[in-house]
Amino acid sequence: MxxxxxxxxxxxxxxxxxxxxxxxxxxxxxxxxxxxxxxxxxxxxxxxxxxxxxxxxxxxxxxxxxxxxxxYAQFHLEPRGKYIVRVCMGTACHVKGAGRIAETIKERIGVGHAETTEDLKFTAEYVACIGACGMAPVIMVNEDTFGSLTVQKVDEVIAKYQKMD
Ligand code: FES
Structure with missing residues (x-):
C-alpha cells in the first residue's frame, strides 16, 4: 500500500x-x-x-x-480514481496497437495497470476484450467507450478528462 x-x-x-x-x-x-x-x-x-x-x-x-x-473482482480494497481508464488488451486490440495506447496513457497520467494517481483522479486497468472489437483499439473511461484510437486521439481523450473535475 x-x-x-x-x-x-x-x-x-x-x-x-x-x-x-x-x-x-x-x-x-x-x-x-x-x-x-x-x-x-x-x-x-x-x-x-x-x-x-x-x-x-x-x-x-x-x-x-x-x-x-x-x-469477488467487484470489490476494491484501495481507493480508486474518479475516472477508471480501461485499456482493452484483447486480441483484436492487441493486433491494432493496444500496447502503444497503454504506453501513451501511462505517459500522460503517470500510472499503469491497477494503479491509481496520487490525486485519486485516474485508475488504469488493462482488461480483456470489452466487446467492441470492430472499433479496435478501444479504451473505456468509466461508462464511455472510445474506439479506432491513435496516439493522438488518446491524447485528446485523456486531456479532456484531465481538464474535468
Ligand atoms: S479485443 Fe478489444 S474490444 Fe475486443
Whole structure:
C-alpha cells in the first residue's frame, strides 16, 4: 500500500456511513454481501477500518470478510480514481496497437495497470476484450467507450478528462 493510500485510509475514513449501513442490515440473514456492496458504493472502495467494523458488528471473522473481498473482482480494497481508464488488451486490440495506447496513457497520467494517481483522479486497468472489437483499439473511461484510437486521439481523450473535475 502506498503512503498516500495509507493516509487516506487512516485519516479520512468517517465510519458514520458504514455504521448507518450496518444499522440497516443488522438483522438480515446473509447480510455480509449486501453490507460490503453498500460500503463500497458509499466509499468507492472497502476501507480497512470498515472491514474491522463489519466483523465486529456482524460477528464474523475478518478473515472471512477478506475471503469474500478477494474472491469477488467487484470489490476494491484501495481507493480508486474518479475516472477508471480501461485499456482493452484483447486480441483484436492487441493486433491494432493496444500496447502503444497503454504506453501513451501511462505517459500522460503517470500510472499503469491497477494503479491509481496520487490525486485519486485516474485508475488504469488493462482488461480483456470489452466487446467492441470492430472499433479496435478501444479504451473505456468509466461508462464511455472510445474506439479506432491513435496516439493522438488518446491524447485528446485523456486531456479532456484531465481538464474535468
Ligand atoms: S479485443 Fe478489444 S474490444 Fe475486443
Amino acid at each position: 502506498s503512503e498516500a493510500v495509507a493516509e487516506v485510509q487512516e485519516e479520512e475514513i468517517d465510519l458514520a456511513g458504514a455504521n448507518a449501513i450496518l444499522d440497516k442490515y443488522l438483522d438480515m440473514h446473509g447480510a455480509l454481501m449486501p453490507v460490503l456492496q453498500a460500503i463500497q458504493e458509499h466509499y468507492g472502495f472497502v476501507p480497512e477500518p470498515c472491514v474491522h467494523l463489519v466483523a465486529e458488528r456482524l460477528n464474523v471473522y475478518t478473515s472471512q470478510i477478506y475471503g469474500v473481498l478477494t474472491f
